[in-house]
Amino acid sequence: MNEELFRQIPQVNDLLASPGVAGLTGLYGRGELVAGLRAATDAVRTGLRNGDSLPDFDSADFANDVEAAILGARQTNLRPLINGTGVVIHTNLGRAPLAPLALQAMQVAAQGYSNIEFDLESGRRGSRYDHIRELLCRLTGAEDAIVVNNCAAAVTLTMATFAKNKDVIVSRGELVEIGGSFRVPDVIAQNGARLVEVGTTNKTHMADYERALSDDTAIILRTHTSNYRLVGFTAKPALETLADFAHEHDLLLVEDLGSGTLVDLAKAGIGDEPTVGESITAGADIVTFSGDKLLGGPQAGIIVGKANLIAEMLKNPLLRAIRIDKLSLAALEATLRLYEAPFDPMADVPVLAMLTAGSDELREKAERLAGLLDDIDGVSTEVVVLDGEAGGGSLPGITLSSFGVAIVWGNHKPEAMIEALRNASTAVIGRIVRNQMVLDVRTLVPGDEERLCVTMGQLAGA
Numbered sequence: 523m524n525e526e527l528f529r530q531i532p533q534v535n536d537l538l539a540s541p542g543v544a545g546l547t548g549l550y551g552r553g554e555l556v557a558g559l560r561a562a563t564d565a566v567r568t569g570l571r572n573g574d575s576l577p578d579f580d581s582a583d584f585a586n587d588v589e590a591a592i593l594g595a596r597q598t599n600l601r602p603l604i605n606g607t608g609v610v611i612h613t614n615l616g617r618a619p620l621a622p623l624a625l626q627a628m629q630v631a632a633q634g635y636s637n638i639e640f641d642l643e644s645g646r647r648g649s650r651y652d653h654i655r656e657l658l659c660r661l662t663g664a665e666d667a668i669v670v671n672n673c674a675a676a677v678t679l680t681m682a683t684f685a686k687n688k689d690v691i692v693s694r695g696e697l698v699e700i701g702g703s704f705r706v707p708d709v710i711a712q713n714g715a716r717l718v719e720v721g722t723t724n725k726t727h728m729a730d731y732e733r734a735l736s737d738d739t740a741i742i743l744r745t746h747t748s749n750y751r752l753v754g755f756t757a758k759p760a761l762e763t764l765a766d767f768a769h770e771h772d773l774l775l776v777e778d779l780g781s782g783t784l785v786d787l788a789k790a791g792i793g794d795e796p797t798v799g800e801s802i803t804a805g806a807d808i809v810t811f812s813g814d815k816l817l818g819g820p821q822a823g824i825i826v827g828k829a830n831l832i833a834e835m836l837k838n839p840l841l842r843a844i845r846i847d848k849l850s851l852a853a854l855e856a857t858l859r860l861y862e863a864p865f866d867p868m869a870d871v872p873v874l875a876m877l878t879a880g881s882d883e884l885r886e887k888a889e890r891l892a893g894l895l896d897d898i899d900g901v902s903t904e905v906v907v908l909d910g911e912a913g914g915g916s917l918p919g920i921t922l923s924s925f926g927v928a929i930v931w932g933n934h935k936p937e938a939m940i941e942a943l944r945n946a947s948t949a950v951i952g953r954i955v956r957n958q959m960v961l962d963v964r965t966l967v968p969g970d971e972e973r974l975c976v977t978m979g980q981l982a983g984a
């Protein structure tokens with residue numbers, strides 16, 4: 523190793539004053555610049571040990587390395603990525619991308635103070651739930667509503683408020699595991715309630731519910747099988763029948779819908795998902811659902827139902843521990859407003875727009891992207907037809923036919939390309955279909971095309 527070369531690496535203090543990095547001094551603070559120079563000179567030392575030659579410290583190349591180090595250090599651990607999986611509600615990738623108006627509402631709420639718990643009319647303390655109460659009642663037909671941190675919390679609060687030391691009857695066909703350790707039997711047990719299973723996996727009849735009744739029964743729980751389907755020789759009572767039965771026996775009918783859509787997706791040709799309004803009309807006393815699944819809003823758990831029951835939940839001290847924060851509440855209110863005139867949720871709520879995107883639209887999107895990528899040296903593409911899914915415990919068994927772009931650069935195997943894209947400066951998540959690395963265009967959001975082209979340029983040029 524040549525000690526002399528190491529000695530020729532300038533001190534960080536000298537580099538700060540050098541003409542090479544003069545262009546950076548206006549852009550970055552001294553602290554960041556010093557850290558960037560340290561990282562860049564460390565990299566030079568490593569290079570020398572590996573036999574590289576000494577760079578020109580006044581060159582644009584060195585300044586670029588310093589800037590890359592600064593920007594690299596600025597990158598947060600939680601960072602945006604490009605979802606090319608075609609799975610619209612992807613729990614691991616953050617579920618629902620928000621509408622621009624929801625983002626704006628969040629930013630405004632975050633920037634300064636707000637009337638989150640302040641009644642402007644009286645000048646007294648207000649309730650954070652008042653901001654979305656009327657909206658949710660209008661959209662679902664329920665008497666009252668509150669929102670909490672997520673749907674798991676909504677179910678927990680319901681059980682803790684109404685079923686402590688009591689029985690909760692659930693059909694064996696509905697003992698759902700959602701993922702991330704949310705399992706219906708455990709949620710019931712954890713809140714001091716007793717699970718009474720009835721029926722069989724495929725069939726549960728009214729007689730099964732009747733036989734399970736006891737003096738301790740408090741709730742009949744229906745759980746929406748939001749992430750699997752029972753098909754074939756199956757039966758379960760209609761929600762109306764279950765509601766009548768519950769009310770005859772002074773019990774509550776609670777429905778955990780999970781995915782919880784406010785609009786009839788079947789009308790758009792997608793699945794047969796029940797709407798929240800239908801459950802309320804059928805007589806459910808309480809309905810719980812997620813804010814960031816089919817609703818297309820922020821993480822939240824929404825509870826709608828009878829006013830006297832919501833009033834009881836409001837008094838439960840547990841509510842304080844699972845309360846929704848102001849940013850989520852702001853985004854939720856703004857998202858809910860997109861379900862009313864002058865807006866059209868199918869166009870204005872990104873999740874719904876992505877789910878209902880037509881083949882012509884998707885094909886055009888794929889062709890445009892393929893064209894842009896083809897212009898990059900060393901990259902070749904092909905437009906392909908794909909089968910996608912809604913994901914996130916929504917619309918199980920429903921395939922959404924889509925379009926994608928198969929991408930090749932160099933002589934890489936699909937697995938190697940998947941890995942390279944995942945580790946790129948902007949991470950891109952693709953999948954392998956028929957031995958090709960493909961990106962489904964359904965889940966690309968505005969700006970993704972440009973980011974993807976920059977990333978592909980870097981990968982193909984490397």
Ligand SMILES: *Cc1c(COP(=O)(O)O)cnc(C)c1O
Nearest residue numbers: 672673674748779780781812915
């Ligand atoms: C997704 C889901 C939940 C959990 O919702 P989170 O908002 O993720 O907490 C609960 N119940 C059902 C039926 C679900 O589908």
